[in-house]
Amino acid sequence: MASFSLLSLTVLYFAVGVASRTIQQSAGCGKAIPNVIELGKSKNLTIDSASGESPRKYRINVPDSYDPKVPVPLIYSFHGRNKDMKYQDELSQFSNRSFGFKGIAVYPEGVPYTKGSHPKQWQGDPDAPDPINDVTFTLELLDHLLDRYCIDPSRVYASGKSNGGGFTGLLACDPSASSRIAAFAAVSGAFYLNQETQQPLPCALPPNRKAVPVMELHGAKDEQIKYEGGPNEDRDNATTSNIPAWVNAWAERDGFVPSKNGTGSLCKGARDVKTWKWDETVVHHLYRNMGHHWPSQYGNNDTKLTTCAEADATKLILDWFGKWSL
Ligand SMILES: *[C@@H]1O[C@H](CO)[C@@H](O)[C@H](O)[C@H]1NC(C)=O
Ligand SMILES: *[C@@H]1O[C@H](CO)[C@@H](O)[C@H](O)[C@H]1NC(C)=O
Ligand SMILES: *[C@@H]1O[C@H](CO)[C@@H](O)[C@H](O)[C@H]1NC(C)=O
Ligand SMILES: *[C@@H]1O[C@H](CO)[C@@H](O)[C@H](O)[C@H]1NC(C)=O
Ligand SMILES: *[C@@H]1O[C@H](CO)[C@@H](O)[C@H](O)[C@H]1NC(C)=O
Numbered sequence: 435m436a437s438f439s440l441l442s443l444t445v446l447y448f449a450v451g452v453a454s455r456t457i458q459q460s461a462g463c464g465k466a467i468p469n470v471i472e473l474g475k476s477k478n479l480t481i482d483s484a485s486g487e488s489p490r491k492y493r494i495n496v497p498d499s500y501d502p503k504v505p506v507p508l509i510y511s512f513h514g515r516n517k518d519m520k521y522q523d524e525l526s527q528f529s530n531r532s533f534g535f536k537g538i539a540v541y542p543e544g545v546p547y548t549k550g551s552h553p554k555q556w557q558g559d560p561d562a563p564d565p566i567n568d569v570t571f572t573l574e575l576l577d578h579l580l581d582r583y584c585i586d587p588s589r590v591y592a593s594g595k596s597n598g599g600g601f602t603g604l605l606a607c608d609p610s611a612s613s614r615i616a617a618f619a620a621v622s623g624a625f626y627l628n629q630e631t632q633q634p635l636p637c638a639l640p641p642n643r644k645a646v647p648v649m650e651l652h653g654a655k656d657e658q659i660k661y662e663g664g665p666n667e668d669r670d671n672a673t674t675s676n677i678p679a680w681v682n683a684w685a686e687r688d689g690f691v692p693s694k695n696g697t698g699s700l701c702k703g704a705r706d707v708k709t710w711k712w713d714e715t716v717v718h719h720l721y722r723n724m725g726h727h728w729p730s731q732y733g734n735n736d737t738k739l740t741t742c743a744e745a746d747a748t749k750l751i752l753d754w755f756g757k758w759s760l
Pocket of ligand 4: 665667670671
């Protein structure tokens with residue numbers, strides 16, 4: 435009986451694999467679990483880096499279910515300005531296995547604009563230290579993880595909050611990153627404009643993709659990174675993009691007709707979430723009752739305000755990432 439169910443599982447696995455895509459293996463497949471790792475527990479680690487600062491910090495959570503012979507997805511989750519990798523681990527909940535994610539979650543940490551206790555941040559923020567290249571750091575960390583863990587390189591995803599969401603947008607716009615990362619989700623994204631020209635930063639699709647999947651979640655009551663964009667008094671009046679303009683630019687870049695307006699809603703009443711979708715490729719959710727938060731069904735360290743189950747940011751992002759592979 436046991437061997438019968440194993441056989442049918444194998445057949446199903448191959449049927450699904452052949453129908454949709456080939457599951458790929460990273461160089462880490464078959465290697466022993468690094469002895470610094472305790473499965474199911476988040477761990478702070480560092481790598482040597484050519485990003486302009488070395489070493490660089492990251493926090494990683496490898497699930498209890500990890501088997502070094504079975505490739506799993508990898509999710510990056512980037513913290514907001516002034517926060518850190520541990521805060522982002524607790525906020526975005528990708529290590530919380532009750533949300534059903536069975537892959538590896540990694541929380542990189544930004545560099546303070548001067549040494550010491552100053553806010554940590556990502557490239558894109560006007561105060562981010564100039565010489566630091568966080569795209570380089572992200573990709574060297576990807577190489578490092580692919581070499582040590584059994585990961586499906588076609589299922590690598592990036593997400594982030596605020597400045598970390600804005601940085602997720604920079605990665606989506608960088609062809610070297612978006613040729614290796616399958617999909618990008620920004621929560622309360624701070625998409626800074628070029629402060630001299632007030633135009634969006636350069637953005638291009640990689641040669642190997644017709645479209646790059648992008649999701650943006652934003653609170654209508656966000657006082658820090660305003661939905662309508664404009665100058666930010668807490669950031670020397672540096673301007674961020676109008677969020678609909680950012681979303682529409684992605685719809686157009688991905689080959690859709692922009693400015694197709696609201697296509698649905700989630701939740702009800704005061705917690706209403708308005709939704710825009712261009713197929714599933716470009717998705718935007720506007721939370722009517724939310725400020726500068728990671729929307730959660732349970733409340734979190736950002737806010738005790740809750741959203742309904744179907745609009746929980748962690749769930750929405752995990753479901754949506756699950757639709758994409760390279
Ligand atoms: C891990 O890093 C966070 C900062 O992101 C820090 O607050 C925490 O103390 C570190 N944990 C350990 C065990 O060093
Ligand atoms: C986040 O909240 C949890 C409790 O839910 C608490 O244990 C933790 O210390 C908080 N973390 C931060 C960084 O505030
Ligand atoms: C994990 O998520 C569940 C809800 O699915 C929540 O009740 C629990 O507090 C979370 N655990 C941690 C450590 O955040
Ligand atoms: C930002 O703009 C406001 C309103 O125009 C102005 O009062 C303030 O001085 C500006 N701050 C900086 C740092 O330029
Ligand atoms: C939807 O239409 C309204 C009203 O014209 C506009 O303000 C908003 O920016 C549009 N949203 C998107 C995502 O196109």
